[in-house]
Amino acid sequence: MMRRLVSLVGCLIMLGGIAQAQSGPLRIEITDGVIEPLPFAVPDFVAGDAAAADPAKNLSRVIAADLTGTGLFREIPSSAHISKVSDFDAPIQYADWKAINAQALIVGAVAVSGSKLTVKFRVYDVFSGAELGTGLQFSGSTDGWRRMAHKVADAVYSRITGEGGYFDSRVVYVSESGPKNERRKRLAIMDYDGVNVQYLTDSASIVLAPRFSPNGDRVLYTSYESGFPRIYVLDVGKVQRRVLENQDGTMSFAPRFAPDAKTVVFSLSQGGNTDIYTMSIGNGKRQRLTSAPSIETAPSYSPDGKQIVFESDRSGTQQLYIMGANGGEAKRISFGQGRYGTPVWSPRGDLIAFTKQNKGRFHIGVMRVDGSEERLLTASFLDEGPTWSPNGRVIMFARETQGASGRSSLYSVDITGRNLRPVRTPDGGSDPAWSPLQK
């Protein structure tokens, strides 16, 4: 699977044409509290020939789904379109798109030559009567068409929001089936939108909390296959794994890569005490970062690799702390009511996402790195385990329902708390981890 995806990276060409500065009214500020979704139109991309007809239609649909799924955009259906776009280079009939209030118009064309597919597109700011940015062209293998659609949608999203995109990304998670007392878990990887699910392990042993390497080529996770929780690293392309931590009499879990991809931070339990350690992937050399009788776990690096946020119950309840990458004194950052766990540093460095338990409810929330401006984004019987989209604007997490028939599924929500939506997976899901944007 990775191989065919790699082939997509082929070429990216700036199309000729009149470059326009990103100005005028076509702009969404994601951090605004409540916004009206921006209406856009994406007529079926123009097919170069009969072989391109299906891909052209499918691409347009995935682009529309990506944009609509953000909650920031609203598609104007093709049934309402006045103009038809049958020639990629024909002049845009702005009046026709204004008449249906399409603020953004995405026009594209698809050509298929053997197993190679080429997509080009332009984005128009209808009310300014001008192109937004310049046209782009992607080419790759025909079976990588969904990635090309995600790349087009990422470009459109970036031009309108000024933020990086996140559609051309993947999610590794724990696929769950069976009742609570007989839950079967296996690692799975999929596109961010729940498509192209591939299983990476079988369900013979419990697996927990997979985490991507900084470039997405490897996954760290915890497995009970030895009878004890141990950390494994898995090569995503080859689906090969090896144990990283295997010291008798200990348990290791909650691993994450450092941004340098050479170091792993994790929790190790020995004699009932759980502390945080790092390990070099190359030579296995370990360093102990905390030494307290309390539970220290769920470590996550800052994007610059200089600090680690983690949870500890050293104060009597689970709270969030930040320490240097080599340990030392830790500073508590969470002070609200309740218990805080599973902190994850935003890829932008500005926020910490966490799970909060208060008065019998669970929440996913974010706070600034200094602990200020805490904002709860969700509330339910059991929400847990946030992970950041590559652009730091969306959080995916797991929600478990209450009772004997309880089931865990994946959801996403944006950092303002808007656009809570399920992420569809074939079975239940937990412990999602979002990859970086693919290259």
Next chain:
Amino acid sequence: MTFLRKLLLSSAVLAMGACTNAAGLGGANTVDLTGAGATAVGSPSDPNSVAYFQQTIGDRVLFLVDQSTLTAQGKATLDGQATWLLANTDYSAIIEGHADEQGTREYNLGLGAKRANSAREYLVSRGVAGNRVKTVSYGKERPIEICSEESCYEKNRRAVTVLSGALAG
């Protein structure tokens, strides 16, 4: 898993004809034994049997919410376990620590480890050799009761002493 296999093997060898529901073995992995057929653990009236350990003495101790301190009842159970282990030196044990679902995954792994260790330290304090008793935490991964109420939670907050085979050594 290895230990279960050992237990299954030793039980099969020991087979005395007393069939017990596999789920009654109490280990977190007993799911895997379903359908394995006869698993003899001896008679609960035989003080040296596995069945006596599990049913008469009790193979588990329970904990209060977010606690790993042993209760008086838990200590009494562990006193019985220690006596049995001292009399049956061919057996070793893994203590499995568990948490209820009211907590985050990693924290519950840490909490389960503390619970298992509390039970282990108590057994060692009663004379059981440390090298006979290992611990593992399952956090909230293996509840035995599945309702989302305290009546279930109190049974899930447990440390279970799972014996492994006398003959498999």
